[in-house]
Amino acid sequence: MTAPRPASPGDTLDRVETPALVVDLDALEANIAAMASRAKAGGMALRPHAKTHKSAEIAKLQLAAGAIGICAQKVSEAEALLGSGVKDVLISNHILGEAKLDRLCGIAKHVRVTTLTSDAAHVAMLSQAAARNGAEIEILIEIDAGDARMGLQNLNQVGPLAQAIDKAPGLRFRGLQAYTGPFQHIRDPEERADAALASAEIALEARDAILALGLSCETITGGGTGSFDYDLSEQAFTEIQPGSYVFMDMDYGRNEDGPSEVFRQSLFVLASVIRVPEKRVVYVDAGVKSLNLDSGMPGVHERTDLAFTKASDEQGRVEIATKGQAPKLGERLLLVPSHCDPTVNQFDWMVAVRNGRVEHVWPVDARGCVI
Structure with a gap:
């Protein structure tokens, strides 16, 4: 109900x-404009994470301000936000299960859809779903850029996995996901900058491993509200995916010289x-x-x-x-x-x-x- x-x-x-x-509209609109301006000045595409606001109306405002698309975290979340008119969605998660994969392919028949993987067995599942539904899914390899979460930790496996995706029917290899959630909340600005630099270096090492095999790596996406300034300055990403900047909260306010400035x-x-x-x-x-x-x-x-x-x-x-x-x-x-x-x-x-x-x-x- x-x-x-x-x-x-x-x-x-x-x-x-x-x-x-x-929601204070004046503050919301100012935040959307500020991030769009920073990304443009830094020569980087902006793909806001919509898991923060879960609102088609706010996604519309972000797209109108220049965002190239949005991130969602779940298939159902992406489905709910299609009403924003978005044409390019990154589901920044690992999607498994026949029903979910079929729905993912359903979205891919209408808008550009990208999602994540970190192992060959999952690549096979994604490819089977794409073939079953007559769809194309774009794929990013999620790497562990330092936060020990879902990403691939052994960078020696990045190249072979990219080759497997490139050869898989119904899939298109697009690049890398290098998001580091906990780093967004490092309080000390110098430590936060160092963490962003280390993440960027890992992402570039993974990119170089892919390029060495003759494959393209058109996208490196990641970054967030806590690290956006450092992410822009490092120039490792092709796009950034901050989310909380539209609203802010007490926790981000605890970052010294952080996004609340x-x-x-x-x-x-x-x-x-x-x-x-x-x-x-x-x-x-x-x-x-x-x-x-x-x-x-x-x-x-x-x-x-x-x-x-x-x-x-x-x-x-x-x-x-x-x-x-x-x-x-x-x-x-x-x-x-x-x-x-x-x-x-x-x-x-x-x-x-x-x-x-x-x-x-x-x-x-x-x-x-x-x-």
Whole structure:
């Protein structure tokens, strides 16, 4: 069941039903423009990761600003975002299972689709699915660029795997995926820069192994919101795939000299004060089911005198500093998520606001698309 719309265009914030996912349109649009400008100036294509916002409307804004396509993380997520009009989708994951592969091929019949692999057995599965469906799938080899996740760690295997993809019916070898998620959150800027450089060197080593076999490597994609400046300067990638820059969150705000210096906080959870039991504590109607807490507690926007300290399923505890001003019963607070991506996935609707008034109420199109 989809939840009722929490607001209507023209409403002021005090009329929005809470808890609600709220986006500041001025900040969102500024963030989209800033990243598009940085990528263009750096001579690099921009492929934003849509797993952050899960919204066809936001994908439209990114494409209109110059993005060459989008990333999605799941087949169902890609399907849900086709309404954006996107023509080039990278499903930056390893897709297995006959049903999923058939649906992947279904998308590939309408738009350009690329996905990832790291071993020959998976290449055979992808090729069989493409042949079965009369489709062509473009393939990137995912390499481990330093974060010890899904990528191929032995670079001696990159060349033979690229050859296997190149020979496989229904597949087209496109290049490399070299994303390093944990590196996006390295706090110290020098350490973050060093990590980006090391990742770039690994990607270039893998590229050279492919070129030595006479194959082309047209795409090296990766990078992210935390490392985008370094990724642009290293010039190893042909495209970057940041996601969180559209919204930002508390965790990215902890990076020293990080993306919060460039991008504005645009995503909030609007909550109402529902109990004022004592002078130094209030409770709000947003808890674990509204706020993903894997990266800590949320902040309270523009209220340094308030600290969100504890959450139950449906409520949150907010403590007030000694000289702080206690919120009143029914007062609205804008909470800054600690981790934007999974927070978005908690909501069916996104309330887009400009100057304190609702301009749009957008569906979170790919909410719950985990298949």
